[in-house]
Amino acid sequence: MAIIVNQEKCIGCSACVPVCPFGAIDMKNGKAVINENCTMCGACLPVCPVEAIYREEIERVVTMDKTEFKGVWVFIEQAGGEVKGVGHELLGEGRKLADELGEELAGVLIGNGVEEMASEVFASGADKVYLVEGPEYDHYNTEAYTVAFVDLIQKFKPAAILVGATNDGRDLGPRVAARVRTGLCADCTDLSIDPETRLVLWTRPAFGGNIMADILCPEHRPQMGTVRPKVFKKPAQDMNRTGELVKVASKVKIEDLKVKLIEILAVCTSNCKLEEADIIVSGGRGLNKPENFAAVEALAEVLGAAVGASRAAVDAGWKPALHQVGQTGKTVGPKIYIACGISGAIQHLAGMSSSDTIIAINKDPDAPIFKVADYGIVGDVLEVLPLLTAEFSKYKAACK
Ligand code: FAD
Numbered sequence: 001m002a003i004i005v006n007q008e009k010c011i012g013c014s015a016c017v018p019v020c021p022f023g024a025i026d027m028k029n030g031k032a033v034i035n036e037n038c039t040m041c042g043a044c045l046p047v048c049p050v051e052a053i054y055r056e057e058i059e060r061v062v063t064m065d066k067t068e069f070k071g072v073w074v075f076i077e078q079a080g081g082e083v084k085g086v087g088h089e090l091l092g093e094g095r096k097l098a099d100e101l102g103e104e105l106a107g108v109l110i111g112n113g114v115e116e117m118a119s120e121v122f123a124s125g126a127d128k129v130y131l132v133e134g135p136e137y138d139h140y141n142t143e144a145y146t147v148a149f150v151d152l153i154q155k156f157k158p159a160a161i162l163v164g165a166t167n168d169g170r171d172l173g174p175r176v177a178a179r180v181r182t183g184l185c186a187d188c189t190d191l192s193i194d195p196e197t198r199l200v201l202w203t204r205p206a207f208g209g210n211i212m213a214d215i216l217c218p219e220h221r222p223q224m225g226t227v228r229p230k231v232f233k234k235p236a237q238d239m240n241r242t243g244e245l246v247k248v249a250s251k252v253k254i255e256d257l258k259v260k261l262i263e264i265l266a267v268c269t270s271n272c273k274l275e276e277a278d279i280i281v282s283g284g285r286g287l288n289k290p291e292n293f294a295a296v297e298a299l300a301e302v303l304g305a306a307v308g309a310s311r312a313a314v315d316a317g318w319k320p321a322l323h324q325v326g327q328t329g330k331t332v333g334p335k336i337y338i339a340c341g342i343s344g345a346i347q348h349l350a351g352m353s354s355s356d357t358i359i360a361i362n363k364d365p366d367a368p369i370f371k372v373a374d375y376g377i378v379g380d381v382l383e384v385l386p387l388l389t390a391e392f393s394k395y396k397a398a399c400k
C-alpha cells in the first residue's frame with residue numbers, strides 16, 4: 001500500500017502539509033509530494049479539496065500456503081537454570097489463543113542442558129515442547145538462537161509465535177521474523193483472536209499511547225509479536241500436566257559462531273531487576289535533586305525492594321535508564337509499588353498500573369497518581385520517606 005498525490009489533480013493549496021503528523025508532505029514546484037516519512041496513517045486524505053491524495057493498493061504476491069501453518073508457539077527464555085517469568089506469562093496467554101483456534105500450544109526451549117525445564121513449560125499449559133540443545137546455546141547468542149529458531153519454524157510451521165519483549169527477545173524476535181519474511185508486532189499489551197479471520201489481533205499503544213491499535217498479519221506466516229514481562233499474569237501451574245517433547249538436532253557448530261562470549265559484566269544489581277521484583281520503590285522529579293534518591297534507596301533496602309524511576313528522573317540523569325518504569329521504560333507488576341514524588345503521567349501509569357497495591361507519596365493532593373493509588377500519603381516525600389524507613393526498620397528488627 002502507498003499514499004500517492006495525483007500530480008495532475010493537485011492545485012498546490014498546501015492544505016495537506018500541516019495535517020501530516022510526520023512531516024511527510026513537501027511542496028515541490030507548487031505540488032504536494034509524499035516523502036519517505038509517510039506512515040500511511042491516512043490523515044491527509046480527507047483534507048484535500050480536490051481529492052488528489054489517494055491510497056494505492058499494491059498487489060502482493062504471496063506464494064506461501066498459509067493453511068500449512070498451525071499452532072501457537074511461545075519462546076521460552078531461560079537463564080541461570082530457570083525459565084524466566086515472561087515465558088510462563090506468555091504460555092498462559094498462548095493457551096487461550098490456542099484453545100480459541102482449537103490448535104496446539106508449544107514452547108520453544110533452546111539452551112544447554114535445559115531439558116528438565118520442559119516439565120515447567122508443560123505445567124504452564126504447553127501441549128508440546130520443541131527442544132534444541134548444545135554448548136553453542138549456553139548463553140544467549142543472536143546468531144545461534146536465530147538459526148535454531150528459524151530451522152524449527154521451517155520444519156514445523158507454527159501459525160503464531162509469542163516472544164518476551166526482554167533484551168534477548170527484542171533481539172531475537174525481529175531477526176527471526178526477517179529471516180522467515182514475516183512481520184512482528186512489538187510490545188503488545190493485549191492478544192486475542194479475530195473471530196472473522198481467525199488471525200491473531202495484536203493490540204498495542206500507538207501515537208504516543210493515545211490510541212490502542214489492533215494489528216493483523218494477514219498475508220504472512222507465522223504471525224509474530226513481542227510482549228513485555230508482567231503485562232500478563234502467570235497462569236497457575238499444574239505440575240502433573242505433561243506433553244510431547246520433540247528433540248531437534250542443532251544445526252549450529254560452536255566453531256562457526258562469529259560472536260564469542262568473553263566475559264559477563266554485571267551492570268544491574270538486584271535493585272534494578274524491576275521485572276522480577278515483588279516490591280518496587282520508585283522516585284520522580286518530586287525528589288528535587290539526585291542526592292535525594294538516597295531516601296528512596298534506603299526504603300528499598302529495608303523492604304528488599306527494587307528501585308524504579310520516572311522518565312523525568314532518568315532524563316535528569318538521577319538514575320540510569322535500566323530503572324525507568326513506564327511506556328518507554330519497563331512494565332512492572334509487583335505486589336507493592338511505592339511512587340515517591342511521581343505525578344502519575346499516563347506514560348508512567350502504562351508501566352505500573354497493573355501492580356497489586358499502589359502507594360503514592362505526593363505533596364499535591366490533586367496529583368493524578370492518587371487516582372490509581374490504593375493508599376495515598378499527601379506530604380513532602382523527603383519527610384515521609386525517612387519516617388517509613390525508620391518504622392519498617394523497627395518492625396523488621398522486632399520480627400527477628
Ligand atoms: P513530574 O510530572 O514533574 O511530577 C513530579 C511530582 O512530584 C508532582 O506530582 C509534584 O506534586 C510532586 N512533588 C514535588 N515535590 C514534592 C515533594 N517535596 N514531596 C512530594 N511530592 C512532590 N514517563 C515515565 O515515567 N516513564 C515512561 O516510560 C515515559 N515514557 C514517555 C513516552 C513518551 C512518548 C512521552 C511523551 C512521555 C513519556 N514519559 C514517561 C514522561 C511523562 O509524560 C512524564 O513527563 C513523567 O512521567 C513525569 O515524571 P515525574 O512524575 O517524575 O515528574
Ligand code: SF4
Pocket residue numbers: 003019020021022023024025034037038039040041042043044045
Ligand atoms: Fe502524512 Fe499520514 Fe498523509 Fe502519509 S498518510 S503523508 S503520514 S498524513
Ligand code: SF4
Pocket residue numbers: 005009010011012013014015016017031032047048049050051052053
Ligand atoms: Fe495538493 Fe490536495 Fe495537498 Fe492541496 S491538499 S497541496 S491539492 S494534495
